Amino acid sequence: xxxxxxxxxxxxxxxxxxxxxxxxxxxxxxxxxxxxxxxxxxxxxxxxxxxxxxxxxxxxxxxxxxxxxxxxxxxxxxxxxxxxxxxxxxxxxxxxxxxxxxxxxxxxxxxxxxxxxxxxxxxxxxxxxxxxxxxxxxxxxxxxxxxxxxxxxxxxxxxxxxxxxxxxxxxxxxxxxxxxxxxxxxxxxxxxxxxxxxxxxxxxxxxxxxxxxxxxxxxxxxxxxxxxxxxxxxxxxxxxxxxxxxxxxxxxxxxxxxxxxxxxxxxxxxxxxxxxxxxxxxxxxxxxxxxxxxxxxxxxxxxxxxxxxxxxxxxxxxxxxxxxxxxxxxxxxxxxxxxxxxxxxxxxxxxxxxxxxxxxxxxxxxxxxxxxxxxxxxxxxxxxxxxxxxxxxxxxxxxxxxxxxxxxxxxxxxxxxxxxxxxxxxxxxxxxxxxxxxxxxxxxxxxxxxxxxxxxxxxxxxxxxxxxxxxxxxxxxxxxxxxxxxxxxxxxxxxxxxxxxxxxxxxxxxxxxxxxxxxxxxxxxxxxxxxxxxxxxxxxxxxxxxxxxxxxxxxxxxxxxxxxxxxxxxxxxxxxxxxxxxxxxxxxxxxxxxxxxxxxxxxxxxxxxxxxxxxxxxxxxxxxxxxxxxxxxxxxxxxxxxxxxxxxxxxxxxxxxxxxxxxxxxxxxxxxxxxxxxxxxxxxxxxxxxxxxxxxxxxxxxxxxxxxxxxxxxxxxxxxxxxxxxxxxxxxxxxxxxxxxxxxxxxxxxxxxxxxxxxxxxxxxxxxxxxxxxxxxxxxxxxxxxxxxxxxxxxxxxxxxxxxxxxxxxxxxxxxxxxxxxxxxxxxxxxxxxxxxxxxxxxxxxxxxxxxxxxxxxxxxxxxxxxxxxxxxxxxxxxxxxxxxxxxxxxxxxxxxxxxxxxx
Ligand SMILES: Nc1nc2c(c(=O)[nH]1)N[C@H]1C(S)=C(S)[C@@H](COP(=O)(O)OP(=O)(O)OC[C@H]3O[C@@H](n4cnc5c(=O)[nH]c(N)nc54)[C@H](O)[C@@H]3O)O[C@H]1N2
Ligand SMILES: Nc1nc2c(c(=O)[nH]1)N[C@H]1C(S)=C(S)[C@@H](COP(=O)(O)OP(=O)(O)OC[C@H]3O[C@@H](n4cnc5c(=O)[nH]c(N)nc54)[C@H](O)[C@@H]3O)O[C@H]1N2
Ligand SMILES: [Mo]
Numbered sequence: 001x002x003x004x005x006x007x008x009x010x011x012x013x014x015x016x017x018x019x020x021x022x023x024x025x026x027x028x029x030x031x032x033x034x035x036x037x038x039x040x041x042x043x044x045x046x047x048x049x050x051x052x053x054x055x056x057x058x059x060x061x062x063x064x065x066x067x068x069x070x071x072x073x074x075x076x077x078x079x080x081x082x083x084x085x086x087x088x089x090x091x092x093x094x095x096x097x098x099x100x101x102x103x104x105x106x107x108x109x110x111x112x113x114x115x116x117x118x119x120x121x122x123x124x125x126x127x128x129x130x131x132x133x134x135x136x137x138x139x140x141x142x143x144x145x146x147x148x149x150x151x152x153x154x155x156x157x158x159x160x161x162x163x164x165x166x167x168x169x170x171x172x173x174x175x176x177x178x179x180x181x182x183x184x185x186x187x188x189x190x191x192x193x194x195x196x197x198x199x200x201x202x203x204x205x206x207x208x209x210x211x212x213x214x215x216x217x218x219x220x221x222x223x224x225x226x227x228x229x230x231x232x233x234x235x236x237x238x239x240x241x242x243x244x245x246x247x248x249x250x251x252x253x254x255x256x257x258x259x260x261x262x263x264x265x266x267x268x269x270x271x272x273x274x275x276x277x278x279x280x281x282x283x284x285x286x287x288x289x290x291x292x293x294x295x296x297x298x299x300x301x302x303x304x305x306x307x308x309x310x311x312x313x314x315x316x317x318x319x320x321x322x323x324x325x326x327x328x329x330x331x332x333x334x335x336x337x338x339x340x341x342x343x344x345x346x347x348x349x350x351x352x353x354x355x356x357x358x359x360x361x362x363x364x365x366x367x368x369x370x371x372x373x374x375x376x377x378x379x380x381x382x383x384x385x386x387x388x389x390x391x392x393x394x395x396x397x398x399x400x401x402x403x404x405x406x407x408x409x410x411x412x413x414x415x416x417x418x419x420x421x422x423x424x425x426x427x428x429x430x431x432x433x434x435x436x437x438x439x440x441x442x443x444x445x446x447x448x449x450x451x452x453x454x455x456x457x458x459x460x461x462x463x464x465x466x467x468x469x470x471x472x473x474x475x476x477x478x479x480x481x482x483x484x485x486x487x488x489x490x491x492x493x494x495x496x497x498x499x500x501x502x503x504x505x506x507x508x509x510x511x512x513x514x515x516x517x518x519x520x521x522x523x524x525x526x527x528x529x530x531x532x533x534x535x536x537x538x539x540x541x542x543x544x545x546x547x548x549x550x551x552x553x554x555x556x557x558x559x560x561x562x563x564x565x566x567x568x569x570x571x572x573x574x575x576x577x578x579x580x581x582x583x584x585x586x587x588x589x590x591x592x593x594x595x596x597x598x599x600x601x602x603x604x605x606x607x608x609x610x611x612x613x614x615x616x617x618x619x620x621x622x623x624x625x626x627x628x629x630x631x632x633x634x635x636x637x638x639x640x641x642x643x644x645x646x647x648x649x650x651x652x653x654x655x656x657x658x659x660x661x662x663x664x665x666x667x668x669x670x671x672x673x674x675x676x677x678x679x680x681x682x683x684x685x686x687x688x689x690x691x692x693x694x695x696x697x698x699x700x701x702x703x704x705x706x707x708x709x710x711x712x713x714x715x716x717x718x719x720x721x722x723x724x725x726x727x728x729x730x731x732x733x734x735x736x737x738x739x740x741x742x743x744x745x746x747x748x749x750x751x752x753x754x755x756x757x758x759x760x761x762x763x764x765x766x767x768x769x770x771x772x773x774x775x776x777x778x779x780x781x782x783x784x785x786x787x788x789x790x791x792x793x794x795x796x797x798x799x800x801x802x803x804x805x806x807x808x809x810x811x812x813x814x815x816x817x818x819x820x821x822x823x824x825x826x827x828x829x830x831x832x833x834x835x836x837x838x839x840x841x842x843x844x845x846x847x848x849x850x851x852x853x854x855x856x857x858x859x860x861x862x863x864x865x866x867x868x869x870x871x872x873x874x875x876x877x878x879x880x881x882x883x884x885x886x887x888x889x890x891x892x893x894x895x896x897x898x899x900x901x902x903x904x
Contacts, residue, residue: 004068009075021061021072022050030074033083033110035090036146037062038195040266041155044147049086049110051079058082084114091116093169095125095141098198104209106197107144127172132180134814135188135203135274138173142200145171149192149201156267158409161185162192173200187801188270188818189402194256203274207254210246230688231258233675234272235331235668236804238554239263239403240677240745241272245669245688252276252669252689262681262745263381269402270815271804276669277813279689283651285664286693296652296662301694301704304661309708311644311660315616316348321596323615325352325606328567329622329648329698330360330556333673333685335718336698337558337565338573338725340621343702344600346593347711351569351578351600355562356555356623358603359630362889363520364552365563367529371537371550371774373767375575376560378542378549380747380759381679384408387548389417389508391501393532394443394518394895398427399801401553401678408514417508419501421446422518423796424825424867425860434501437862438491440796441522441783441896447531448780449487450502452479454538459506464540468766471775475534478777490780492862511541512548517555517798521895523784526888530776537773543762554678556805557668561676564732564748565725569600574729590727602890603629604883607638617644621698622665624806626654627873630881630892631848648698651808654873663701666691667809673699673718674740679759681745682735783896784884787864791846791898793830795880796867798895803871811872822875824853825867826901831857834901844868846899849879855901866899 003016008028015024020043025032035047045063052061053073061072073079091099091111099111099118111120127140145164150173153162161184163176173192175184192201194211202208210227219228227248234241242261246254255276257268278284288304289296315324328340337355344353357365365375372378381404384390390408397405405427412418412431420432421443429435438446454460455476465472484495505511513536519528533542533550541547554560566573572595576583584595601609603625609615611634618639629635632654639645639658647659656662668675670691674682691697696704699718706713715721719737726733734750734757750757765771787794802819803810810816824842826834836842838857843850844866853868853875861867870877884893 004066006066006068007071009073015066019066021052021054021059021064021066021070024066024072025052025061025074032061032074033087033114034062035087035107035110035144035197036148038148038152041148041151041195044151047086047090047144047146049083049090051082051086053079084116087111087114088116088120090144091121092123094121094123094144094198096121098142103199104211105199106211130181131204132182133186133188134817135190135270136181136186136193137202137204138181139200139202140172142198143172144198144200145173146197148195148197149173152191152195155410156406157187157189157191158406158413159185159187159189161187182817187402188274189406190257190268190273203254206248206251207246210254210256227253230686231684232669232686232688233557233677233683234268235557235675235685236271236275237401238556238559238678239401240557240675240681240683241268241403242683243268243272247688250689252279260744263677263679264403267403267406270802270818271810275804275810275813275815278650278809279667279669281651281812283812284692284695285649285651285662286695287664288694289662291660296659304663305704305708308644308646308661308705312348312617312709315644319614319616321349322352322600324348324350324617325601325609325615326619327603327606327621327623327625328353328355328562330356330559330562331622331668332562332698333558333671333675333718334561334565334682334725335673335721336702337562337567338721339699339702339713339715341566341573342591342713343706345595346591346713347706347709349596351596351598352606353567353600354569354603354606355559355567357559357563357568358890359628359892359894360517360555360559361520361552362891363525363529363886364554366889367526367533368550368552371530371533371776372542372762374761375563376680376761377551377554377678378761379551379679381551383548383760384411384512384514387411387416387510387512389419389504389511391419391421391505391511391513391535392428393421393513393515395514395516395553396422396426396798397514397516397553400516400799402801404553417504419504421501423862423865433504434497436493436497436501438493440794440865442491442780443519443522443528444524444531444778445482445487445490445780446493446498447528447535448479448482449484449491449493449498450505451475451531451534451538452482453484453499453502454506454535455479457503457506459502460538461540464544465538468540468543469537469773469775470770471777474777475775478779481779505535506539510547511536511539513550514553515551516553518895520552520886520891521893523884523886523893523896524778524781525886525891527776527778527781530778534775537775542773543766552678557677558675560678560680561674564676569602572728573725574731576729587728590724604885604890604892607635610638610642613641615642617646618642619646620655620659621648624653624655624808624873626658627806628870628878630878630894631883632876632878633849634883648701653806653808664693664695665701666695666697671697671699674722674737676748680747682740682748683745684737684740784893785882785896785898787898791900792864793899793901794865795844795846795897795899796865796895797870797877797881797897798867800869800871803869805871806873807871821854822869822872822877823856824901825856825858825861827859827861827863827865828857829863830866831855836901836903840903843902844880844899845902846880846882846897848882849876851876851880853877866901
């Protein structure tokens with residue numbers, strides 16, 4: 001047996017190789033005081049409170065490795081006294097409030113258990129604090145220099161923002177940059193707050209004192225006035241962090257990461273953990289709004305519903321079912337999305353339903369289905385821990401998926417090779433072995449360049465290609481056109497870098513591809529996904545244990561799920577095509593109505609139809625299309641041309657301002673259901689607080705609209721909606737709320753209630769009709785927009801860490817203090833050329849519109865390129881972007897717009 005046998009107080013225990021004596025003591029069922037130790041971190045051995053005797057020597061158990069045959073003593077009086085003295089010495093330097101009777105800190109608990117009272121704390125205090133940051137406050141008087149926060153920041157988050165300064169008893173934690181915390185590199189993941197044992201670092205406000213150490217002791221979903229806890233899943237990005245929400249008096253007091261979260265493992269980010277201030281914003285919608293004489297006025301639900309029902313009946317009467325469309329929400333639950341598409345198909349009788357996957361990873365759905373047969377990432381994220389080379393393409397996980405970004409970075413710090421392909425010097429690029437900086441829109445050429453090197457240097461897996469793939473001859477022929485020099489001309493990536501990157505990926509034992517919108521949001525986004533997939537197929541690094549396949553970092557909390565549930569114009573729940581008679585019959589048997597056989601409109605086609613006066617009613621559920629869809633001026637025209645626009649919203653978004661009826665709805669912290677995260681795991685979402693005023697969840701709102709139209713959608717509860725979905729979609733047949741409550745996260749496909757879901761796909765055969773992976777031979781074609789004399793710069797748009805998409809939630813709370821405006825990054829050379837000063841207000845113009853932004857001069861972007869976010873609708877970034885879109889899926893070309901910059 002691997003590991004070691006040791007003896008603790010006369011009892012034999014077995015611990016794994018490399019375990020510490022502390023682990024051995026715990027395995028024997030004994031406890032020791034610890035202050036500098038946290039299971040998530042490397043041991044420090046600095047607090048000396050876990051002293052034991054090992055073969056006669058007194059040692060700190062946390063830093064002493066267990067070795068076979070060692071005899072450990074913990075329970076003698078002198079050892080107890082030594083440990084108590086160590087704790088008492090630490091406590092004595094602190095002011096008495098550190099041990100006050102109501103202090104909930106780990107140290108105060110420990111002292112109480114050892115009989116060390118507040119009088120033992122005799123420190124003078126007066127070292128001051130730092131309350132510059134909205135979410136992280138430092139009280140230097142309580143710091144015991146245990147270094148847990150510093151290790152958390154380095155070993156879990158990977159930001160290295162904190163350090164210990166001073167000497168001896170005066171040592172305290174401080175931001176490494178010196179100066180105020182808010183000015184430091186801190187990205188407010190909350191890890192330091194979470195691990196601090198004394199309350200020196202806390203979250204201010206009602207969260208003070210609530211740490212993940214004490215949270216599990218709170219009652220589950222208890223009485224509304226007491227502090228209760230609710231386990232749920234984060235509603236921001238697609239990582240799907242498991243969270244524990246503490247609520248008091250119907251309001252969220254704190255959100256903490258769950259240690260057993262399959263992806264987050266006790267970690268979180270600035271949004272999931274802290275950005276819940278929007279819940280109680282005075283701007284939250286609490287009553288339905290109805291447009292009267294040009295103004296939106298509060299009305300009761302009955303009146304709003306009556307108006308919607310009459311409007312929908314009138315639209316169907318005048319233009320038929322296909323004159324009605326709905327945009328369903330990737331922020332909403334699976335059950336809500338299921339209900340929206342069922343409403344459209346069953347009550348209205350149209351397939352005109354889509355979701356923001358259209359704007360995001362629809363090319364992934366199309367591309368991965370064509371290459372491998374399933375519309376999802378190919379592996380469980382856990383497998384990344386075994387990868388020895390990461391190829392991160394067109395993704396900025398450090399900002400957009402921080403918990404994944406942190407895990408990727410830790411993998412690299414522990415020795416995995418890293419190739420980053422991104423035009424910008426994104427966070428991970430600073431740690432890359434090779435950073436490829438292609439011109440925006442040239443991915444397909446770049447991937448072909450890499451593929452050609454793999455083949456030319458004999459790095460392809462010939463057996464895999466023979467047994468499990470098709471399309472090699474066509475691809476090989478195409479690749480003749482992509483020698484490194486030509487690829488260098490197209491992409492701007494030096495040939496030597498291309499070769500170096502291909503060798504790293506090609507020679508790795510277990511390479512991994514992780515990618516983002518830099519691949520999909522292009523005129524040829526689907527070709528990009530397919531040519532990127534080629535690399536994994538050539539290496540045999542997908543569907544085998546030799547790699548972590550091809551994995552998109554899906555965007556919204558439930559964008560995978562919204563599509564899985566059939567909120568798509570061409571697919572029913574579970575990706576059966578609406579054009580397939582057998583698929584329709586299956587749905588018809590469950591729903592008892594005929595399902596329309598013709599695919600419906602995609603989002604951009606809905607707007608075009610509205611402008612052409614063919615669309616008579618549009619229901620927009622949780623997407624701020626006027627702020628986040630491209631060519632926003634024309635989106636607003638479309639809404640204004642449509643006779644009935646209904647909007648389900650938390651706030652009066654740009655889109656809601658154009659609506660005829662606005663329904664106030666609940667957000668993720670206020671509702672019941674499930675989300676599917678980026679690695680296809682279903683996870684439960686549970687209400688931690690009630691929605692404000694008359695707001696209802698989208699689930700109830702859709703039921704209410706159906707009822708107002710005289711229809712009954714069945715599935716009265718979210719649980720029964722998921723159950724019904726499983727009857728239509730075999731891939732989800734084994735899932736249920738009950739099972740998820742019992743087991744936690746379950747990946748799909750999960751056809752059987754008695755078997756686990758498949759975290760890793762394609763291990764026996766691919767899900768394509770012939771069971772093989774399909775290499776694609778699509779030639780490189782240029783992007784839709786190119787710079788010229790009038791618009792000389794290429795604008796790339798994307799994300800910043802503190803804000804989320806339209807910013808509707810993150811702008812209403814402390815995150816605004818961390819990042820107050822949309823900023824335009826431009827290279828110093830361009831700043832000189834266009835006379836732009838750092839911090840100046842600039843006007844950006846494209847062929848489609850104009851925006852106003854604050855300039856930031858930065859080498860993060862390459863010369864000739866600018867980058868900005870779209871988190872502040874008032875800055876108007878999406879008035880600039882064009883209606884060019886992926887030729888296969890209509891995903892907008894958000895990543896390439898030709899612009900010019902002027903100072904006012
Ligand atoms: N903080 C925060 N997190 C978020 C979001 C948010 O708004 N804020 N939104 C969520 C959503 S909906 C999504 S979809 C995800 C998106 O997550 P990501 O895909 O990581 O986000 P982006 O910043 O849009 O784009 C990623 C990168 O693509 C690069 N890129 C642009 N063009 C090209 C190209 O031609 N080739 C290559 N190789 N790279 C290119 C850009 O420089 C950028 O760094 O994030 C999710 N998480
Ligand atoms: N220029 C540029 N534009 C982009 C992108 C880009 O990279 N560049 N990325 C695109 C991408 S990938 C995406 S996914 C889109 C995202 O665009 P959107 O989906 O429009 O953005 P969000 O801000 O996530 O959410 C939209 C609205 O949903 C509301 N909301 C939140 N939760 C709920 C809920 O449970 N129910 C309801 N009914 N409403 C809710 C919020 O208040 C918000 O107003 O943006 C796209 N736009
Ligand atoms: Mo997205």
